[in-house]
Amino acid sequence: MVMRFIGGLLLLALSQFSFAADGLTASVDKNPVLVGEYFTLTIEATGKVGGETPDTQELAKIFNVGPMSTSSRTSIINGSISSSTTWQMQVLARRAGEFTIPAFSVSGMTSEPITLNVIPRDQDDGTQNDVFVKVALQDGPLYVQQAALYTVKLYVGKELLDGQLTAPELADTQFTLLGKQKEEYEIVDGRRYFVVTREYLMQPNKSGQFTIDGPIFNGQVREGYRRLAISAVGESVALDVKPIPENFPGAWLPSELVHLGEEWKPTEDTVTVGTPITRTLTLTATGVTQEQLPEISVPQIDGFRTYPDDSERKQISRDGRIISQMVSSIALLPQKLGTFTLPELKVAWFNTKMGKTQYASVPARSITVIADPNAPKAPTLPEVQKTEPETPQIDTIPQQASLPTTMIQAEKSWQDWLLLVSGYVLWVLTLGWFLFKKPTPASAKVTSSTVTQSDPMVELNAAAKQGDTKRYYQALMSLTSKLGAATLSDWASKQNDASLSHEIANLQATLYSSNNQQVDLSTLHKLVCATLKQHANKGKVNGNSLETLY
Structure with missing residues (x-):
């Protein structure tokens, strides 16, 4: 209230x-x-x-x-x-x-x-010489999504206290500052200026006629004991943006120059089976960003396993141009013997200077895959020829007449008796030496075959126990070569075991791929041992024992 x-x-x-x-x-x-x-x-x-x-x-x-x-x-x-x-x-x-x-x-x-x-x-009364802004853009029209370098340079002729320089703006156009601004001093018409340089990556997203308004600077300088406000604005730039041609094939790539190159390791056209080949493709283009470079499609080749690596991309600005580059590495693992042709690779791009579509390419290449001459050859068993047993013709053997035998006892001289006694004494001495000799341990006996030849199964077991994938792969290739297989993949495919083929493929991918592929050596070793035991059992039935491998 x-x-x-x-x-x-x-x-x-x-x-x-x-x-x-x-x-x-x-x-x-x-x-x-x-x-x-x-x-x-x-x-x-x-x-x-x-x-x-x-x-x-x-x-x-x-x-x-x-x-x-x-x-x-x-x-x-x-x-x-x-x-x-x-x-x-x-x-x-x-x-x-x-x-x-x-x-x-x-x-x-x-x-x-x-x-x-x-x-x-x-x-003005000359104060425009204290500060001014210059802008630069590459000559000629641009195409939609074509990258261009827009450069801004601020010149200040007095001691700069503070200031703000705006970024260029244009509707439907993206401006990206490249790196950090550069600060240096230049002499212009005999006067020393503090110069700030900024580079912008410009990409128009719409075709038409445009005007880029220059950046604006507003700041303060020192003149004696006073603070003076100064300002400047860059010149406007007219811009003509052309549309994307309707009939362009593939991903849009507008540029003044595009190059596709490749490198091979090893460089020879003849390689041994199971030896990895590294193919490196390099795509370089001007006037586009690194994100605009398209991935290069490499077809699968029968007889090879392909393991592509992640692409590396980078870009730089040089002489008023944007230069981008992409490097892709591919590991090729030959699995079969023979001659193979790797097809030509092409990348479509639009030449902005000539106004037409062109192609950057690498030619086709033939590779011959041969067997490893250093690999041990598989033992060959002699062929058993089946022949009919011969039956002796008993009736054709002549019967010999019985001859009378006459026993004549020769008289022994004293020399004969001496030789007989000496031989008996020598026999007794030899028997005594053998009876009193110490036995030699069986472990000390080493045959020449155990010294010069190594058991591949022992090497395989040791590599599996240590988890050494590279050593295991080499031992497995040596073992399958002894079994008569031309390549490891051929041996795996003949076993009709999908799990075994899958694990061997994982082993190869672990060694030659960059996709962090992992193989379980324990599982692979169990599958290999089971397969070899099956072969050993079949060998015993057929009279061709493989027990020397265990």
Whole structure:
């Protein structure tokens, strides 16, 4: 009840005051102004505005308009209440001439338009030599998505305290700052300038006729003991952007020059089976970004396993041009013997200078895969010829006549008896030596075959135990070669075991692919041992034992 009474008294007191008249005014702090020089536009409203703000869309069509700041105040003087709202913004004119700042309306109130005089820089009293901006863009028309280098250089002839340089802007065009700005000093017309250089990568996304407005600089320099405000604006650049041709094949690649090259390791056209080949493709183009370079499609070749590597991309700016490069490496693992032809590779691109489609290519290449001459040859068993047993002709053997035998006993001399006794004594001594000789341990006996020949199964078991994939792969190739297989893949395919073929493919991918492929040596070794035991059992049945492999 008390609060209502106090509120009523306050309303009654406020009703005794009168409000000031409402109105809307607009003003500038400079007139005339220089081209590229910022000035402050102030719009002030007296009275209640209900949260409304002035519409600056028409103003932005003529000038560059900065962000708007708002402030409000209320005062009571001699019983009269006055309230006001003020909007301020920084405005810049890019071109010389006489311009009209349009009228603004807020809450039914309207301001008067302002006539503004913009003076060219060459009519200034020489202060334009203190600071200026230069821009550069490559000559000739651009095509949609073609990359161009837009360079901005700011020259300041006095000690720079602070400043702001805007980025170029254009509708439906992307500007990307390349790296960091460069700061250096240059001598221009005998005067030393502090120079700031920025490079922008520009890519238009729409065809048509455009104008790139130059960047704007606004800052402060030191002159003696004073701080002076300075500003400058770059020249506008006309831009003609052409559309993408309708009949272009493949991914759009506009450029002045495209080159596709390749390198081989080893360089020879004849390789042994199972030896990896590294093929490196390099695609270089000007006037496009590294992301625009298309992936090169390499077809699969029968008789080879293909393991592509991740592509490496990079780009640089040189002599006002963007140069991009992509390097792709592919590992080829020959699996079969014979001669194979790798087809030609082509990349379509559009020559922006000649205005037509061209192709960057590498020619086809033939590779001959031979057996490893150092691999041990498989043992060959002699062929058993089946012949009919010969039956002796008993009836044709002549019967010999029996001859009479006569026993004649010769008389022994003393020399004969001496020789007989000596031989008997020598026989007794030899028998005693053998009886009392210490036995030689069986482990000390080493045959020449165990020294010169190594058991491939022992090497395979050792590699599996150590988890050495490379050693295991070499031992497995040597083992299958002893079994008579031309290549490891041929041996695996003849086993009709999908799991074994899959694990061998994983082993090869682990060694020659960059896709972080992993192989389980324990599982692979179990499959190999099971397959070899099956062969051993078949060999015993057929009379061809493989027990020497275990």
